[in-house]
Amino acid sequence: MLLSEQEIIRRDKLKALRELGINPYPADLFPVNHNSKQVKDGFEEGKKVILAGRIMSDRDMGKASFVELQDSEGRIQLYFNRDNICPGEDKTYYNQVFRKLTDLGDFIGVEGELFLTKVGEKSVKVDKFTFLSKTLRPLPLPKKDEDGKVFDAFVDPELRYRMRYVDLVVNPQVKEVFVKRTKLFNAMRSFFNNAGYMEVETPVLQAIPGGAAARPFITHHNSLDIPLYMRIANELYLKRLIVGGFDGVYEFSKNFRNEGMDRTHNPEFTAMEIYVAYKDYNWMMEFTENLLEHCAIEVNGTTDATFGEHKVSFKAPYKRVTMTDAIKNFTGFDITGKSETELFEAAKSMGIEVDDTMGKGKLIDEIFGAKCEGNFIQPTFITDYPKEMSPLCKEHRDNPELTERFELMVCGKEIANAYSELNDPIDQRARFENQMALAEKGDDEANGIIDEDFLRALEYGMPPTSGLGIGMDRLMMFLTNNASIQEVLFFPQMRPEKKQLDLSEDEKLIINLLKEENNQLIADLKAKSALSGKKWDAAMKGLAKHGLTQVVVDGETKTVVLK
Numbered sequence: 001m002l003l004s005e006q007e008i009i010r011r012d013k014l015k016a017l018r019e020l021g022i023n024p025y026p027a028d029l030f031p032v033n034h035n036s037k038q039v040k041d042g043f044e045e046g047k048k049v050i051l052a053g054r055i056m057s058d059r060d061m062g063k064a065s066f067v068e069l070q071d072s073e074g075r076i077q078l079y080f081n082r083d084n085i086c087p088g089e090d091k092t093y094y095n096q097v098f099r100k101l102t103d104l105g106d107f108i109g110v111e112g113e114l115f116l117t118k119v120g121e122k123s124v125k126v127d128k129f130t131f132l133s134k135t136l137r138p139l140p141l142p143k144k145d146e147d148g149k150v151f152d153a154f155v156d157p158e159l160r161y162r163m164r165y166v167d168l169v170v171n172p173q174v175k176e177v178f179v180k181r182t183k184l185f186n187a188m189r190s191f192f193n194n195a196g197y198m199e200v201e202t203p204v205l206q207a208i209p210g211g212a213a214a215r216p217f218i219t220h221h222n223s224l225d226i227p228l229y230m231r232i233a234n235e236l237y238l239k240r241l242i243v244g245g246f247d248g249v250y251e252f253s254k255n256f257r258n259e260g261m262d263r264t265h266n267p268e269f270t271a272m273e274i275y276v277a278y279k280d281y282n283w284m285m286e287f288t289e290n291l292l293e294h295c296a297i298e299v300n301g302t303t304d305a306t307f308g309e310h311k312v313s314f315k316a317p318y319k320r321v322t323m324t325d326a327i328k329n330f331t332g333f334d335i336t337g338k339s340e341t342e343l344f345e346a347a348k349s350m351g352i353e354v355d356d357t358m359g360k361g362k363l364i365d366e367i368f369g370a371k372c373e374g375n376f377i378q379p380t381f382i383t384d385y386p387k388e389m390s391p392l393c394k395e396h397r398d399n400p401e402l403t404e405r406f407e408l409m410v411c412g413k414e415i416a417n418a419y420s421e422l423n424d425p426i427d428q429r430a431r432f433e434n435q436m437a438l439a440e441k442g443d444d445e446a447n448g449i450i451d452e453d454f455l456r457a458l459e460y461g462m463p464p465t466s467g468l469g470i471g472m473d474r475l476m477m478f479l480t481n482n483a484s485i486q487e488v489l490f491f492p493q494m495r496p497e498k499k500q501l502d503l504s505e506d507e508k509l510i511i512n513l514l515k516e517e518n519n520q521l522i523a524d525l526k527a528k529s530a531l532s533g534k535k536w537d538a539a540m541k542g543l544a545k546h547g548l549t550q551v552v553v554d555g556e557t558k559t560v561v562l563k
Contacts, residue, residue, distance in 0.1 A: 006138045013101045014134050022097065024134035030109040037073035043122050045115060051076065051124065052109040052132060054169065056141070060099060066123075069110070070172070077123040078110060084127060098129065105135035105169075139170055161486050162494050177480050177488055180299050184476060185252060187298035188272060191291055197248030197274060202237035204230065204254065208451045211235030211392070213435075214257040217267075230256035235392065235467065236454045238275045239421065243462045250274035252472065263484045264413060267493050270472040279466040280420040281404045285381050288408060288416055288468060289316035292379070292475075299479050306481050307411050310377050318379040318408070323364070326372045326382060335364055335386065337401070343367070357442035361388030374412035381406045391431040393419040415475050418468040425458035501546055506531055506539035511548065514562040522551065522558045 003011070017024045034049040053071035067078040082094040102108070112126040142153040153171075154160065160167040160174075167174055189199065207226065209216035211233030221228050234253040241249045253271050261267060276284075296303045296314035303315040328334050333346050343363040347354045352370045354363060364386050376382070384396060385405040396402035404420035422428050432450045439448030476488040486492040503511070506529075513528050514520065520528075526536050540560075543549040552559050 007136060010103060010134070010136050010138070013103065014136065017097070017101055017131065017134065020092075020097065020101075022131055024131055026130070026132065030130065030132060032109070035071050035073040036069070036076035039076055039114065039124070040074075040122050043114060047114045048111070049114060049124060050109070050111050052107065054135075055102065055104055055106050055108060058102075058104065065099070069108070069124075070169070074172070077117070077121055078112070079115075079117075079123050079125045080129070081125070084125065085129065097131075102131075103135060103138070104141060105137075105139045106131070107133035107135075140166065141170055157484075157486065158494075161492050162497065164490055177476075177482065178490060180480055181476050181488060183299045184295055184472070184479065187295045188291065188470075189252075191294050192248075192250050192274060195248070197250055197276065198246060200238070200241060200246075200249045200251050202231075202234045202251060202253070206231050208449045210449075210451045210454065211237075212255075212257075213391075215259055217256050217258045232257050233271070233469070234273055235469070236451060238273055238467070239462060239465070240454065240457045242275050242277050242465050243457045243460055247278070248274065248276040261493065263486075264474060264477070266473065266485050266489060269485075271469055272472055273467065273469045275421070275465055275467040277463045277465050280464065281383075281406055281418055281466055284418045284466040284468050285320070285383075285406055286317070288381075288418065289318045289379070292316075292408075292416075295475075296479060305479055307478050308481070308483060310411055312378060312410060312478065314379060318381055320381045320383055320406075321376075322384040323368060323382050323386070324384065324402075327364075327367055330372045330375060331367065333367070335367070357438075359388060359438050359441070359443065361386060361390075362438075362443065365389055373409055373414070376409035377411050380409050382409055388434075390419065391435050392422055392428070394422045394424075395427070410478055413474060414471070415478065416468060416470045418466065421462070421465040421467050423458060423462040423465060425455055428458055429455055501548075503546070504539065504542060506535050507542050507546075507548075510539055510543060510560075511562065514549065514560065519552075519559050519561045522560050525560050 014024055030050075030052055032050055032052045034051055036051070036053070039049060039051070051069060051071065053069045055067055056070045056075060057068040059066045063082045065080045067080060068075050069078050080094070080098060082091055085094045085098065086092070109130040109132050110124060110126045111128045112124045115123055115125050117123050140152070140154040142150050144150055154167065155171075160171070192199070205219070205221075205228045207228060209229040209232050211231075212235070214232040216232050217230040219228050219230070220226070231253070232255055234251055234255070238249050238251060251273055253273060254268060255271050256268050258267065259265065276287075279287075292314045293303055293316045296305060303313055305312045305314060324335055331350060333350075335343065338346070338360075340360045340363065343360055344354055344358070347363050347367050350367065350371060352366050354366060358366070368382075373382075383406040384399070384402045385393070385407075387393075387395065387401060387403050390403040390405045393403035393405045396404050406418050407414045408416035408418075422431070429450070432455070436448050436450065473485050473488055477483070477485060480488065482488055509529055509531070510525065513525060529536065529539075531539065540549070540551075544551075548563055550561050550563055552561055
């Protein structure tokens with residue numbers, strides 16, 4: 001294993017601690033009775049406290065030192081005095097253990113009493129400290145210059161998302177996003193529970209990937225010898241429970257879709273779905289706006305939120321616009337009664353990329369997505385979708401070409417989707433068969449499998465029902481002003497980490513020379529390296545094998561470039 005100089009030094013300190021009879025990773029309970037926030041909020045001079053956390057800064061002044069300790073609630077200053085820590089003649093524990101074998105990032109426990117420094121800072125005068133965990137890698141702590149300007153901050157998204165555990169330590173403001181995430185879930189859960197609805201759980205592994213139009217992840221069950229799918233939605237199972245007699249059920253569902261990744265999509269995401277018997281989509285619109293107003297207040301203390309350059313208000317009520325009117329308003333094209341061919345040609349004329357696998361629903365969705373949805377900044381219900389776009393939705397009571405469906409748009413993105421649910425089993429079978437036809441035509445998002453058990457459940461009778469789905473991660477983005485979904489997920493999906501190449505010293509030398517000046521003449525680079533012909537040839541061959549360098553030939557001129 002290749003270790004940095006700092007990592008080697010820390011391992012040497014680990015060994016030295018053990019040689020002194022100190023266990024750097026003790027198993028004993030440490031009896032913490034305060035955290036940093038409690039100390040500051042309930043400060044009493046002379047009060048005895050026991051705290052634990054990480055050392056985040058250290059000002060060593062010889063016989064005394066000031067340390068900043070970070071715990072789950074923030075930071076508190078500790079004062080270490082040699083004679084206080086070691087009242088006898090043996091000062092080893094202070095001079096050796098504390099000053100020489102302790103590093104930034106180490107976990108310690110301290111016992112002491114509270115006091116105010118000369119500048120009025122609430123601090124702990126340490127009487128005793130205990131090693132709780134030795135840190136073997138240095139934290140990438142930001143630094144400040146004399147003017148207070150921060151540099152070397154841990155801000156690279158690739159590293160932050162991959163090592164969230166480090167991100168949370170050195171960028172404590174990140175934690176607030178996830179505190180608010182928990183507040184959002186708790187607010188929504190209490191809103192539903194107070195309305196009398198029941199939280200349930202449904203299968204993650206499903207025999208048929210139903211309830212949405214998306215590509216599933218596929219796995220195999222060895223004992224049953226059958227393919228299984230990670231759920232793309234939990235809708236059909238929740239409706240089965242309405243058939244079974246529950247008036248209202250909801251679930252916070254981990255869903256999985258084998259599709260692209262970008263700033264608003266992660267292959268694993270959290271959705272909330274709720275189904276309420278004897279309701280329709282008009283009732284659900286009012287329920288939704290009241291729900292989101294409640295959640296915004298619980299999370300941020302206000303119905304107002306900032307997202308990028310936009311100020312958004314989640315205060316009810318929200319504007320309502322039909323999909324037909326939205327498309328007509330922003331394109332001048334009326335989709336009413338249009339055939340698939342007419343929609344196809346219209347989309348092409350608008351500069352929208354289309355292909356022969358797209359049916360009417362997909363074409364209308366592409367037109368709306370490209371030309372309309374980005375215009376809706378304030379929360380807006382887009383209602384009355386064409387039937388082809390909504391295979392699980394009830395036909396509109398006033399227009400058989402439409403369905404009783406709405407999506408809630410905020411800042412050009414959908415965060416909620418709701419229906420008056422289709423409960424006619426014969427109509428539902430016909431819609432499923434139409435989806436199969438689209439799948440056979442090549443639409444990889446169409447569901448090509450009919451869920452016969454769900455149809456059987458409908459044949460036993462499902463009362464009039466309205467359902468709502470909310471993308472929890474996307475809603476969290478809006479409530480915390482984060483443009484990337486990765487910022488609101490503790491551990492977003494990442495590409496595999498590139499393996500560190502084991503380069504020879506000669507190869508490293510050439511790489512460093514090219515970093516100073518790329519695209520050098522091969523003769524000049526060889527001369528700068530001062531390598532023998534044999535070593536040069538071996539190093540260049542190794543770098544080419546790793547795909548790090550390339551020799552570019554232009555006539556008689558040969559140069560080396562760093563890829």
